[in-house]
Amino acid sequence: MHDETPACEQDDELSVLNPCFLGSSGENSELFERVLLDLVRDHVYWRRNFHPEDPPPIPMLAVHQPEYVDFVDRMRTELNALTAALKRSVPFFNPRYLGHMVSDTLLPGLLAQLVTTLYNPNNVSPEAAPVTLDLELRVAEQLACMLGFAIDPERVPCAWGHLASGGTLANFESLVNLRAVRCYPLAVKDALLATRLALPLSVAAGRPLRELDDWTLFNLPLDEVMELPQRLAAQLREHATPLEARRLRQALTQARAECTGLVNFAERHPVCAQMSVLVPVTAHYSWRKAAKVLGFGSAQLLEVPVDHHMRMSMAALKQQLAECARQKIPVLAVVAVLGTTEFGTLDPLQEIAELRDHSRAHGLEFALHVDAAWGGYLASIFREPDGSLAAYDSVRKGFRYFPSAPVYASFAALKRADSVTVDPHKLGYLPYGIGGIIWRDRRVRDFLGETAPYAFDHNGSSDADDRPAQLGQYILEGSKPGAAAAAAWVTHRVLPLDRAHLGRLQRHTILASEYFYERLPAVAQRLAGRARLVVPFEPDTNLLCLAVNPEGNRSLAAMNRFGERLYTHLSIDPGQPVQLRDFFSSHTRVARDMLGSEDLSRVLSALGIAADTFTVVVEDQQTQADSLFLLRHTLMNPWLLKSRGGQNPLDRYLEYLEELILAELELGAWRGAGGARKHSAARKQRA
Ligand SMILES: *Cc1c(COP(=O)(O)O)cnc(C)c1O
Numbered sequence: 001m002h003d004e005t006p007a008c009e010q011d012d013e014l015s016v017l018n019p020c021f022l023g024s025s026g027e028n029s030e031l032f033e034r035v036l037l038d039l040v041r042d043h044v045y046w047r048r049n050f051h052p053e054d055p056p057p058i059p060m061l062a063v064h065q066p067e068y069v070d071f072v073d074r075m076r077t078e079l080n081a082l083t084a085a086l087k088r089s090v091p092f093f094n095p096r097y098l099g100h101m102v103s104d105t106l107l108p109g110l111l112a113q114l115v116t117t118l119y120n121p122n123n124v125s126p127e128a129a130p131v132t133l134d135l136e137l138r139v140a141e142q143l144a145c146m147l148g149f150a151i152d153p154e155r156v157p158c159a160w161g162h163l164a165s166g167g168t169l170a171n172f173e174s175l176v177n178l179r180a181v182r183c184y185p186l187a188v189k190d191a192l193l194a195t196r197l198a199l200p201l202s203v204a205a206g207r208p209l210r211e212l213d214d215w216t217l218f219n220l221p222l223d224e225v226m227e228l229p230q231r232l233a234a235q236l237r238e239h240a241t242p243l244e245a246r247r248l249r250q251a252l253t254q255a256r257a258e259c260t261g262l263v264n265f266a267e268r269h270p271v272c273a274q275m276s277v278l279v280p281v282t283a284h285y286s287w288r289k290a291a292k293v294l295g296f297g298s299a300q301l302l303e304v305p306v307d308h309h310m311r312m313s314m315a316a317l318k319q320q321l322a323e324c325a326r327q328k329i330p331v332l333a334v335v336a337v338l339g340t341t342e343f344g345t346l347d348p349l350q351e352i353a354e355l356r357d358h359s360r361a362h363g364l365e366f367a368l369h370v371d372a373a374w375g376g377y378l379a380s381i382f383r384e385p386d387g388s389l390a391a392y393d394s395v396r397k398g399f400r401y402f403p404s405a406p407v408y409a410s411f412a413a414l415k416r417a418d419s420v421t422v423d424p425h426k427l428g429y430l431p432y433g434i435g436g437i438i439w440r441d442r443r444v445r446d447f448l449g450e451t452a453p454y455a456f457d458h459n460g461s462s463d464a465d466d467r468p469a470q471l472g473q474y475i476l477e478g479s480k481p482g483a484a485a486a487a488a489w490v491t492h493r494v495l496p497l498d499r500a501h502l503g504r505l506q507r508h509t510i511l512a513s514e515y516f517y518e519r520l521p522a523v524a525q526r527l528a529g530r531a532r533l534v535v536p537f538e539p540d541t542n543l544l545c546l547a548v549n550p551e552g553n554r555s556l557a558a559m560n561r562f563g564e565r566l567y568t569h570l571s572i573d574p575g576q577p578v579q580l581r582d583f584f585s586s587h588t589r590v591a592r593d594m595l596g597s598e599d600l601s602r603v604l605s606a607l608g609i610a611a612d613t614f615t616v617v618v619e620d621q622q623t624q625a626d627s628l629f630l631l632r633h634t635l636m637n638p639w640l641l642k643s644r645g646g647q648n649p650l651d652r653y654l655e656y657l658e659e660l661i662l663a664e665l666e667l668g669a670w671r672g673a674g675g676a677r678k679h680s681a682a683r684k685q686r687a
Contacts, residue, residue, distance in 0.1 A: 016504055017638045020495075021104040021429075024094045024639065032107060039115040090572055090584065095639040095649035099571075099586040101341070101374060101426045103636045108494040109430040113487035121482025123163075124472035132482025133471060135489040136163050142489075143422055144438050145387055146379050146497035147372075148415030157226075160442030162475055163424070163434055163484055167373030168286040170421040170437035171335075173476050174369045175277060175290050177439075178333050178418070180447040181225055182367070183257045185209065185217040186269050188232065190255035195248050199235045203228070214271040218330050219365040222418060229446040262295050274329045276300045278320060280312040280347055281594050282340040284371060296332075308599045310340060310537045311406075312347040314355070321359055321366075331366040336417075338410060339375020342588040342632065344543025346375060348406055350413035367418045373435065375541060376422030380503035381510070382411045390499055398507055400514045407540055415440070424488045427506060427636065434484040449473045505638060509542040512640035516544055516633070516650050523654050531661050536590070536603045536630065545588060545630040549607040550665055555623040556604075556613040562670035563587070563629035569660055570631070583653050586634065589627035592616050603628070622672055 022028050062068050091097055093104035122128035123136050140161030141151045149159035164170045185203065192199065192210045201209045203220055236245040257265035257272070266273040275296060279287045281303045291301040302324075305316040317334070324331050334356070336347035349370065356368050372379075382390050382403075392408050403411070414420065417440060424434040472478050495502040517539060524533040534547045548566065549559040570585040572578065592614055595603065604611055618624045641648050647655075664670065 013504070014508070014639075014642055017508070020106055020505070021638060022093065022107060022110070024091075024104070028107065032111070035111055036114060039111065040118065043115065043118045088574070088578060091578060093637075095637045095642070096582065096653070097584045097637060098633040098635060098640075098653060099584040101634050101636065103429060104638065105431050106429045106491050106495070109424075109428075109487035109491035112490035113431055113483045116483035116486035117481070119482075121486075123480045123482045123485055124478050125470045128479075129482040132485045136471070136482070136485035139163065139424075139485055139488040139492060140436065140438055142492045142497055143376070143424075143436055146383055147376065147417075147420055147422070147438060148379070148383075148389065148412075149438065149440050150415075157223075157441035157443070159438055159440055160445065161436060161438035162471060163436045163480070163488065164475070164477060165433055165480070166425065166435035167284070167371070167421050167423045168289065168435070169476055170373070170423075170435050171284070171286045171369075171371060172290045172294065173437050174335075174419045174421065175294055175296070175332065176476065177444050177448060178367045178369070179275070179294075180256075180258060181222065181444060182218055182275075182330075182332060182365075183265065183269075183272060184228060184447055185212075185220055185225055186214055186265075186272070187252055187255040187257070188228065189217060190268070191248055191251035194251045194255070195244070197240060197244055197248050199232070199239055201232060201235055214269045215328055215330070216363070218269075218271060219363055221360055221365060222367055223441070226441050226443045226446075229443075271328065271330055274300060275332050276302050276324065276329050277333050277335060278302045278304055278317065278331060278366070279335040280304050280306055280337055280340070282306055282310055282312075282342060282345065283335060283337055284341045284373065287335065287371075305596060306345075306594065308537070308596070308602065309406075309540065310343045310345040311540070312336060312352070313596075314348060314351050317352065318355065321355070321364060325362070325364045331364065333367040333369045333418075335369045335371055337375075338370050338372035338414070338420075339378065339541055339543075341374060342543070342590075343537055343545060344374065344539055344541040344634075345537065346407055346410045346540045349410040349417070351409075353413050353416035356416075368416065370414060370417040370420045372414070373421045373423040374426050376420060377424075377427035377497070377502070378506050378510075378541060379411055379414060380497045380501075381499050381506050382408070383498040383503065385496065385498045385500050387498075395499075399510060400518070402510045402514065402541075404540070419444075424484075424491075427509070428488065428491065428502075429505070429636075430484075430487050430491060433481060434488055436488075445474055508638055508641065509636045512635040512637075512650060513539055513542045513544055515641060515648075516635060516654075519650065519654055520546075523658055526658060527661060530665055532607055533661075534603070534606045536606075536628075542635045544633045544635065546633070547603070547607055547628065547630050548661055549609060550670065551608070554608065554610040554613065556609050556625040556628065557618075557621065557623050558670055558672070559607065559609060560625050560627075560629040561672070562664060563631060565664050565667075565670050566657075566660055567629075567631060582656055586632045588630050588632045590630065591627045 019028065019031070022032050092102045116132065121132040123133045126133050144151050144159035144161060150157065151159050164173065189210055189212070192201070203209050203224055204212065204216060236248060240248065253259055260268070277287070277291065277296060277300060279301060287301060288298050291298045302320060304320055305313050307313045321331065334352060336349050336352050338346050338349065353368060356366060359366065382395055384390050389412055395403060395408065419440065420438045422436050422438065424430045424436060425432045428434070495505070517535065520533065520535060527533055530551050532549045532551060536545060536547055548563060550562055553559055567585070567587050570583055572584070593616065600614065601611065604614060613624045614628065615624045616626060618626050640650050
């Protein structure tokens, strides 16, 4: 759009965002204050009007008591000390901040969260959150629609989800729940054998469940397992006495992995001992945490290599699955990342979903979880206000390159996932503490719960009631802020999750990335002969990584030192006021084994680095390194393309980066010990 589109049109587009944020210099402070004050007063009236006949416990005269005065004095002193210290925070809201996955927060959400905190609802249960618990479930429906899931309670499947403290917890939950579901048929078999109850329960195309081996039971299609609790309940009602039904329910509870413990369960069902989870090598480290904490063991987290786009390699995934089938290693789930944390790239979701169907037909089942903690909200770009998927051409029109066909296909295939992690506190522009997980099929709840809803007391499932009364029963967390749900709800009401509303904000992040990407060759050109500026992986979305190598340097260790030098000027220095920083970026490191050999030589030759300096084991610190240092930019600030004086913040950043590169080349500190001396001398000179 950039060159062709007149500046005024771009400005019109941007003006939509004017009221959305407090603003990088607090431009909307008056609006913010006015609304906040109004809402705070409204809260106070609400307090006052709850039994106004009661005498207030704090007397008017209290303000004159010495203890009162002393308390206020100490409180204000400490609050002032706090806010003074907070001035050392990172200015996320400013377009000079291009670092991590955070930016300014949307005013509707910020205000909703601040004011709801005054009411302090706890979404663990409806008694503690009569209003916000319902909002949380509705927020999950909003997110489900954005992702393309069906939410009609009259139909199967109907999505369900909830908020969590963040993507980490959401990812944990996906594995906990999927394990509960996948192991369930094995426990049913145990319970049937233990009670000798003759139920005609058949699965896998009419075969009696009790006669199937563990491998087959673990590999039953997920949708078939989802029906099992209800089918079992129906059969118990029909074929068993109440006493028999009770005995079976007890036996089932006792046979489940949640009761026996994983060690005993795996002893009884050796096939489950090596239950594995497949993730791309680019997966967020929360997956390694999950594998450890949940008792899978990090050895059971199988990392699948990526291709030159930093997307999960389908060839490698196929190979890994074939190996699992051959060795009878059960695959709990394949995790696809939609928006990798380091590169913003998207795993080929459609192809993975197709592979799943194929694999299912061949007896190797796996659940498909999508970690869209980062990229989930980008789905709003693809959603029409009526809920349908926007056509490829019509999405394409709004951009220069985005979305490539594979990118579009991945977003279109989101609805085929079994569960999706999506973080409102990332691209939802909401304050921290708001993550989320959405399940395609709410019947997952029939396998969870502290009071065992699979004990099917009523009509066999929680399907009749789509509002689980006690959220705390089904999820990993206990007490949780209703303010988080309120923030997401209000934001999604003001800016619905479609391309006409929140999608416009998302679109700007992509436009900024396209702009940035297009400006890089000119910078590289100007630096030619002095340094090489390389984009090692073509960006899929709104994250962009850069490598810079001084011309003539062949050593990766030296190139990394150069990058680290640049980064010291682009990162927070706790010893210095943030005001002294011009710009912020972040960094990442690509480990040697993350790159295939072809990619490795492509990137290294573009940089002019000798291949033998990129090693798995470093023998010479001076020249060799086991990872490649990259400057990483998250382009999510809404004002990156806002021109003032003919330049926008991205132009200014690139200019700054160029100067920085030249200055560091001049200093030569990256060369090593000799260079460092030269550097401190030069620094003195500059000062
Ligand atoms: C940020 C992120 C997470 C973790 O989310 P938190 O909210 O930080 O817990 C997980 N996966 C991906 C892909 C992420 O980008």
